Amino acid sequence: MSERRPYVRPMPRDWWAHRPFRHYTIRELSGVTIAIYAAVLLSGLVALLRGPEAWDAWRGWLASPASLVLHGALLIAMLWHVRTWFQILPKTMPKLILGGTPVPQRTITLVGTSVAVICSSALVAFVLWRPF
Amino acid sequence: MTERADKTIELRVLRYNPEADEKPHHQSFTVPYTSDMSVLQGLQWIKDTVDGSLTYRWSCRMAICGSCGMMINAEPKLACHTLLRDLAPGPVTVEPLNHFPIERDLVVTVDDFVKKIESVTPWLIPKHPKPVSEGPYNQTPAQLAAYENFSACINCMLCYAACPQYGENPKFIGPAAMAILQRYDGDSRDGGSALRIDAVHGEDGVWGCTAVGACSDVCPKAVDPMHAVNQNKMNTALDYFLRFLKKRDAK
Numbered sequence: 001m002s003e004r005r006p007y008v009r010p011m012p013r014d015w016w017a018h019r020p021f022r023h024y025t026i027r028e029l030s031g032v033t034i035a036i037y038a039a040v041l042l043s044g045l046v047a048l049l050r051g052p053e054a055w056d057a058w059r060g061w062l063a064s065p066a067s068l069v070l071h072g073a074l075l076i077a078m079l080w081h082v083r084t085w086f087q088i089l090p091k092t093m094p095k096l097i098l099g100g101t102p103v104p105q106r107t108i109t110l111v112g113t114s115v116a117v118i119c120s121s122a123l124v125a126f127v128l129w130r131p132f
Numbered sequence: 133m134t135e136r137a138d139k140t141i142e143l144r145v146l147r148y149n150p151e152a153d154e155k156p157h158h159q160s161f162t163v164p165y166t167s168d169m170s171v172l173q174g175l176q177w178i179k180d181t182v183d184g185s186l187t188y189r190w191s192c193r194m195a196i197c198g199s200c201g202m203m204i205n206a207e208p209k210l211a212c213h214t215l216l217r218d219l220a221p222g223p224v225t226v227e228p229l230n231h232f233p234i235e236r237d238l239v240v241t242v243d244d245f246v247k248k249i250e251s252v253t254p255w256l257i258p259k260h261p262k263p264v265s266e267g268p269y270n271q272t273p274a275q276l277a278a279y280e281n282f283s284a285c286i287n288c289m290l291c292y293a294a295c296p297q298y299g300e301n302p303k304f305i306g307p308a309a310m311a312i313l314q315r316y317d318g319d320s321r322d323g324g325s326a327l328r329i330d331a332v333h334g335e336d337g338v339w340g341c342t343a344v345g346a347c348s349d350v351c352p353k354a355v356d357p358m359h360a361v362n363q364n365k366m367n368t369a370l371d372y373f374l375r376f377l378k379k380r381d382a383k
Binding site for chain 1: 148150151155156207231233234235241273274278296299300318342343344345346348349356358359362363365366
């Protein structure tokens with residue numbers, strides 16, 4: 001009769017920093033930048049409530065180089081977040097079956113991303129040209 | 133013509149003998165191989181010719197029994213489904229599946245995994261039971277497609293070895309159990325979802341998953357357990373919010 005002495009290997013604490021989990025970690029961190037951008041917008045709303053001076057100060061800060069750099073970085077992170085969000089969309093929704101066969105996950109991602117790009121572009125175009 | 137095994141590759145195998153070793157250690161073997169040889173065959177060569185005490189699980193040699201899962205160059209793989217020629221020039225690290233206790237050499241403890249599979253009531257519970265004389269339970273191709281890939285699970289545990297959340301919290305129900313649950317929950321003939329929902333709830337249920345997705349990446353049968361886990365997040369959320377409205381059968 002042999003002795004049983006199962007050996008438990010410790011889980012490395014920094015697993016998220018290594019391959020193949022880096023892609024996941026960057027995806028999740030890009031979500032944090034969305035929260036940062038939400039805080040920027042919220043601070044604008046607070047400035048609006050405080051009155052014209054606060055509002056002008058906030059707009060002044062938006063035009064500062066630091067703010068432009070921050071917004072550039074946030075935009076890149078946001079675009080990455082959108083891309084990866086739609087990549088896992090087919091995994092988080094019920095299986096889509098059309099005409100007896102499952103719709104490929106790649107198609108769901110492509111359609112979702114396209115709709116997001118079209119809607120966002122339309123919004124940008126609307127704001128830039130202001131038809132009304 | 134039989135190919136001669138004139139090439140060699142180094143296999144660095146993690147060894148652990150519970151009767152003699154305090155902790156596991158690597159041992160290197162130089163294995164002659166032909167272009168059609170798998171890592172499993174490499175291990176068999178070692179066992180047959182160098183060290184008969186080398187311990188590992190295997191059975192079918194054709195990626196269907198799910199026995200020979202191990203970490204090959206730190207990736208969870210079926211040893212029978214991984215060719216040595218693809219790993220040349222080596223060295224190749226061969227270790228037992230991550231996140232499971234090691235029994236001996238490449239053999240891990242499977243008790244926890246088996247309990248998890250049992251906990252999801254992994255069999256069909258007919259929605260409308262009927263005697264055999266009334267004929268089979270028919271299903272359309274669309275109804276089959278709803279769960280077909282989840283039925284391909286071979287219980288090889290590669291997804292658990294890939295899942296960092298299972299590594300962090302061994303109580304997490306994990307990918308394969310949820311894929312198997314979805315195989316039955318998603319079956320049009322089945323009416324047993326209410327029995328399975330408790331395995332889905334909570335931090336140790338589907339909410340332990342953070343959508344890393346490594347489980348689906350390593351699955352040798354394209355089961356896509358990540359999809360099973362994450363679509364059940366919606367099911368458990370609906371069950372949570374609608375539980376006051378639903379009339380449940382007394383247990």
